[in-house]
Amino acid sequence: MGLYxxxxxxxxxxxxxxxxxxxEFPYSSLYNVDIQKGSLNKNYDVIVIANIQPESIINGHPEGTIPDKYAGGIGEKGIEALKEFVGEGGTLITLNKSCNxxxxxxxxxxxxxxDDYESSEFFCPSAILRVDIDLEHPIAYGMNNQADIMSYGSPLFRLMDENEIKNNDVLSLENITVIAGYTxxxxxxxxxxxxxxxxRGKPVLIEARYGKGKIILFAFRPQNRAQTEGTFMLFLNSLYYTK
Structure with a gap:
């Protein structure tokens, strides 16, 4: 297992x-260069990206603002390496903002x-929210059919309709399984x-199949500050949900 x-x-x-x-989970810290090298499937079944803004993942610190060896992010090479990793059977787990x-x-x-709504319409800086859970899914093992999650500044998922799928050249909905959604x-x-x-009813935890592998999208922090024990099981189960 690797943790970016x-x-x-x-x-x-x-x-x-x-x-x-x-x-006591065995894992390795993955730095930018480790991901950029590619061939990630040789050493990892699962890679986790915590709550990190996409811009920071890709570009990191600008050059000239920090010693060169610490500048930049995973860049295009890293993006392609992660796509290869999942496509060849790996599991990528993204938490909160890294889902984007x-x-x-x-x-x-x-x-x-x-971001489609004005703050007067939708604003969730910090809230505990209730979700329904599909207990038939392996990631839900040990959970009740409902749980409370911690959400702040979190994504708000919506599945595309058929016209949007055709117009955006994306994968079909057959590749998507909703594991949990807001009540x-x-x-x-x-x-x-x-x-x-x-x-209400919007997905909050999704399994997306991509090539031979899968991406698990948590639109919240299931391990928030190591305090949200009620959703630890969802996160820890996802680490074992590989092939």
Whole structure:
């Protein structure tokens, strides 16, 4: 298992690393150059990208602002290496904002519509929200049929319709399995939220099949600050959900 470690110090990566260390999961930190080398399937079944902005994943620190060996991100070489990794049977797990990296580069029929709304219509800076879970899916093993998740600044998924799929040259919906979605009634539990009705029924945890592999998209932080134990199981199960 590999955990992407950017040089743009990332707190969520640190908390994810703490969970792996505390629960004694064997893993390696993957730096930009490790991903850019390619042939990732030789050493890894699973690669995790914590809550990191896509821009930071790809471009990292600008050149000239930091010593050269720490500048940049995974770049185009890294993007192609990750596409090859998943296409050849690997599992890529993206958490919260890093999901948008996968949406941008893996031709998935999923859209993040969080920015389509004015803040007066939809705003979720920090809230506990309730989701329904498909207990037939292996990632849901050990869970109840509902759980509360921690969401702040998270993507808001919508599946494309057939016309959008044709016009955007993306994979078909046959490649998508929704594992969990916001409840159709009263998903808001606590915190601050504007636009509860917009959330209702939208996917929050997706399996996307790509080539021989898969991408697991968590539109929240299931391991938030190593505190959200109610959703740890979803995250930890996904680490074992490979071939």
């Amino acid at each position: 470690k950017p040089f743009t110090a990332n707190m969520d990566e640190g908390w994810t690393r703490w969970i792996f260390d505390n629960w 990296f996968a949406l941008d580069h893996f031709r998935l029929p999923v859209i993040d519509v969080a 159709s009634e009263n998903p808001f539990r606590s915190g601050r939220l504007i636009g509860e009705t917009i959330l």
